[in-house]
Amino acid sequence: MxxxxxxxxxxxxxxxxxxxxxxxxxxxxxRGGLLPAGAVALSPITNFTFSSESMASNRCPPAPTTGSPTSGE
Structure with missing residues (x-):
């Protein structure tokens, strides 16, 4: 208990x-410590491998690498 x-x-x-x-x-x-009677976790990161299906399907395409942000190209 x-x-x-x-x-x-x-x-x-x-x-x-x-x-x-x-x-x-x-x-x-x-560690066998006393636990609080309740907890609320809103939007925690629970999968640090980032390998879930939603991570793969919502992945953004890579940013363009041509030109320089300061060169005006």
């Missing part, structure tokens, strides 16, 4: 903060 800290603040984060919140929760779990 896990111990929870129900009176503490929940872990909440958005984007990079959500990723940090999830990482902190994993670390607390792995």
């Amino acid at each position: 896990r111990a929870f800290l129900p009176t503490g603040s929940p872990f909440v984060g958005h984007s990079a903060g959500a990723t940090l919140a999830l990482s902190a929760l994993q670390e607390l779990r792995d």
